[in-house]
């Protein structure tokens with residue numbers, strides 16, 4: 196681990212999927228949300244952005260998603276394939292803290308929305324949405340409306356909606372923060388299973404040391420004023436991870452190291 200044992204996170208392939216250099220973001224209000232962010236994310240990586248409220252985690256995620264642009268610095272996709280028209284950018288999926296489902300539409304129609312917007316034919320989009328719902332454990336709930344679903348189930352639909360486009364990179368902004376602990380643990384396990392099976396890259400924003408250690412291969416610990424990455428920590432625990440890991444002394448020890456790094460970042 197960085198800081199503890201000195202081990203640095205290494206990109207999984209020689210060319211990172213996404214690479215940020217010297218990224219800064221200053222809003223019109225004058226707030227410097229990010230400054231000097233250098234970050235490489237490898238294909239298939241699971242990276243957590245961990246930090247206190249206001250340190251720029253969401254801003255960083257939005258910049259990676261192309262929903263906001265940096266005021267200075269660069270964002271590149273070095274592993275993107277090239278054709279005559281330029282780079283073919285990876286497919287992105289985004290999951291927000293709120294599931295933001297259409298209340299008038301079934302779980303199937305909600306999960307199929309990105310395909311509908313892409314103009315995919317109804318039979319294909321319904322088949323793919325049903326497959327995505329099955330993957331998040333919601334087989335049999337295709338015709339249910341959001342009002343009939345629990346908070347955890349709504350979040351599952353939201354994840355299915357992000358998975359339906361078969362993304363290369365899944366960007367998740369505190370997706371489980373509003374859920375009770377048992378539901379959150381279950382969704383943590385299911386997310387890891389889906390990630391291992393599908394092999395996409397995940398960038399996961401969280402306030403929780405425990406959640407970041409449980410899920411991720413690598414943690415970027417952030418600090419505020421100005422928002423920045425203070426340190427990167429590799430989580431030295433193999434996958435698959437399950438309840439055995441969650442209750443292990445290894446897990447407790449890693450959480451302690453990350454907590455100390457976070458406290459140091461906040462104090463810096």
Ligand SMILES: Nc1ncnc2c1ncn2[C@@H]1O[C@H](COP(=O)(O)OP(=O)(O)OP(=O)(O)O)[C@@H](O)[C@H]1O
Pocket residue numbers: 222223224226227228246247248249250251252253254255422
């Ligand atoms: N659109 C905006 N206009 C002006 N300031 C903004 C805007 N969005 C975010 N900020 C400010 O930029 C800083 C970073 O915000 P951001 O939401 O990225 O942090 P965060 O770490 O995700 O916070 P939280 O954990 O509370 O969601 C904060 O001071 C915030 O008030």
